[in-house]
Amino acid sequence: MSGSSSHAEEREDAVDPLDRIVCVCFSVSLRKLVKFCKFEQPVVATQLSECYGAGTGCGWCRPFLERVFEEQRAGRTPEFDMTEEEYRTLRAAYRADKKKAAATDIRPDPSGDEADGRDPETGDSA
Numbered sequence: 001m002s003g004s005s006s007h008a009e010e011r012e013d014a015v016d017p018l019d020r021i022v023c024v025c026f027s028v029s030l031r032k033l034v035k036f037c038k039f040e041q042p043v044v045a046t047q048l049s050e051c052y053g054a055g056t057g058c059g060w061c062r063p064f065l066e067r068v069f070e071e072q073r074a075g076r077t078p079e080f081d082m083t084e085e086e087y088r089t090l091r092a093a094y095r096a097d098k099k100k101a102a103a104t105d106i107r108p109d110p111s112g113d114e115a116d117g118r119d120p121e122t123g124d125s126a
Contacts, residue, residue, distance in 0.1 A: 020080055022064050024091055025057025030068065030078060037072040045069035058098065060091045 018031035028051060036042070036051035045066040049055050055062045064080075071078035080087065 015084070017079060018077075020084060020087075022068065023052070023054040023057065023061045024088065025061075026053045028052045028054040028061075030080075033065070033068050034072065034077065037069070042069065058091075058095055060094045 016031075018029065018034060020030050022028055022030050022033060033048060033051055033054065036048065040047070040050070042048060042050075046055075048065045048069055055065045068078045082090075
């Protein structure tokens with residue numbers, strides 16, 4: 001073991017690439033997705049959601065699920081082009097951006113008085 005190697009790098013190397021988590025929300029690994037594709041033979045990428053709910057949580061993994069689908073369809077084993085730490089960091093940023101966007105996307109409540117054209121304070125018709 002060299003002095004320049006970190007423990008995190010060693011753990012990353014020890015993990016089988018197929019055991020990497022693709023859908024963090026539902027802990028769906030690449031191995032589960034590959035098996036699902038092999039046995040269920042999905043026709044479209046969205047069918048991967050039938051594999052333990054993959055892609056139905058925050059949505060971050062959907063592009064990766066599409067890539068898994070395409071790679072499997074082409075007869076190749078899908079691979080990640082980033083470390084698990086990079087993947088989780090980018091997902092955290094995605095979720096933060098999504099949360100911020102949701103907070104600024106304020107829409108009128110259609111069940112409120114504004115929906116029927118009345119003034120919400122007086123109840124008078126506009």
